Amino acid sequence: MMSRAERIQTLLESALMPTHLEIDNESHLHVGTREETHFRLVIVSESFAGEGLLARHRRVQSLLQAERDTGMHALSLHTFTTAEWAHKGTAPASPDCAGHNH
Amino acid sequence: MDVLERIDQFVKANPVIIFMKGTPQFPSCGFSSRASEALKACGVPFGYVNVLSDPEIFENLPRYRDWPTFPQIYIDGELIGGCDITLEMLDRGELQPLVEQAVQKKSLDNGAS
Numbered sequence: 001m002m003s004r005a006e007r008i009q010t011l012l013e014s015a016l017m018p019t020h021l022e023i024d025n026e027s028h029l030h031v032g033t034r035e036e037t038h039f040r041l042v043i044v045s046e047s048f049a050g051e052g053l054l055a056r057h058r059r060v061q062s063l064l065q066a067e068r069d070t071g072m073h074a075l076s077l078h079t080f081t082t083a084e085w086a087h088k089g090t091a092p093a094s095p096d097c098a099g100h101n102h
Numbered sequence: 103m104d105v106l107e108r109i110d111q112f113v114k115a116n117p118v119i120i121f122m123k124g125t126p127q128f129p130s131c132g133f134s135s136r137a138s139e140a141l142k143a144c145g146v147p148f149g150y151v152n153v154l155s156d157p158e159i160f161e162n163l164p165r166y167r168d169w170p171t172f173p174q175i176y177i178d179g180e181l182i183g184g185c186d187i188t189l190e191m192l193d194r195g196e197l198q199p200l201v202e203q204a205v206q207k208k209s210l211d212n213g214a215s
Contacts (some may be wrong), residue, residue, distance in 0.1 A: 053183060053187045053190060053191070054120075054181065054182070054183050054187065057183055057187060058168075058185075061170060064106070068170060074171065075109075075171070076133070076185075076186055077186050078186060078190070092189060094132070095132025095133060095135060095136055096132055
């Protein structure tokens, strides 16, 4: 059986054909959660060209809706075109969990 | 009043507003904390709603503009996104002018009415 991280990878690779993809399972940063609940994704894909940040995030969120429905609680998303990524080269790390209410 | 109308009133009454876990002074979540810090960095006043102290808004905000997570940031009535988008816009230098324009527009609206 595939892990959630593997399912996310398969889904995003086929839908977005990323040139760079980071999938960090950050569930350990959070208190009292199960194993695969918090993810941070860095996606570099030409399919984002000409698309605003809100639209990119909506598209990725909807691709991963099934995971959200089955216990994925939080998704930190960093989306770039190849040109944006070449300029930036890194995406911010996620904050530590400051509470236990989420 | 219906909860979606209540949310809508908050969004329309405040040129810049964040629905967050906790408050800007005492955030209860790292993502809410970072997003409110980004707004603070713009140097203009902004409104906030602590979703943890309003269970009805906590339950229903995701369906208001079909956005699944907290925090949510609205500027001039428009959903900007969550923490990641707000920080990226700050980084690109896009957040501050947007916030300033929204505050200015609101004060002009108020002056006219």
